[in-house]
Amino acid sequence: MGSAVADGRPPREVKGLIRDRLAVSESKARAFAQxxxxxSLRQARWAEDDAATEQFGLDLRELHTSALLPTTRPTHAARHGKVYTTQEMRDWYAKDGNRMNCHCSSTTCLIDSDGKPILTDGLKKKMAREVKDWKPAMPV
Structure with missing residues (x-):
């Protein structure tokens, strides 16, 4: 698995490797790969952000982006467009199975002197609209 991450292989490709090598079902292999x-990619990004914060004194945070798929969990969708520290991200993913089969991502953003993320108004509006328009597979 480590070499697949290092080689930049996508979850779809890794799914086949897991299925064949571990002799598990297609759905189990897909969940493991995802x-x-x-x-692994999230953890690497956070480590880079923590290093940049320490080395350059930058105030960096993570803009949470939910995939907003029909299967997205409401707790994941609720974070869409909100900004968190890397430690807050680690803590959240470590509980309640949040990292399991998750399609969310985050983007590093710079924080201004007032403690607010430097994001364009267009991006803020777009993300608010996306989460408002999101339709879960099953009503909540």
Whole structure:
């Protein structure tokens, strides 16, 4: 699995490797690949942000972006467009199975002197509209 992450292989490709090598079902292999590949990339991004914060004194945070699929969990959709520290992200993903089969991502953003993320108004509006328009597979 580690070499697949290092090689930049996508979860779809890794799914086949997991299925064949571990002799698990297609759905289990897909869930493992989605969880582990995505989480490894998240962890690497956060480590880079923490290093930049320490080395350059930058105030960086993570803009949470939910995939907003029909299967997206409401707790994941609720974070869409909100900004968190890397530690807050780690803590959230570590509980309640949040990292399992998750399609969310985050984007590093700079924080201004007032403690607000530097984001365009267009992006803020777009993300608010996306989460408002999101339709879960099953009514909440």
């Amino acid at each position: 969880t582990d590949i995505t989480d």
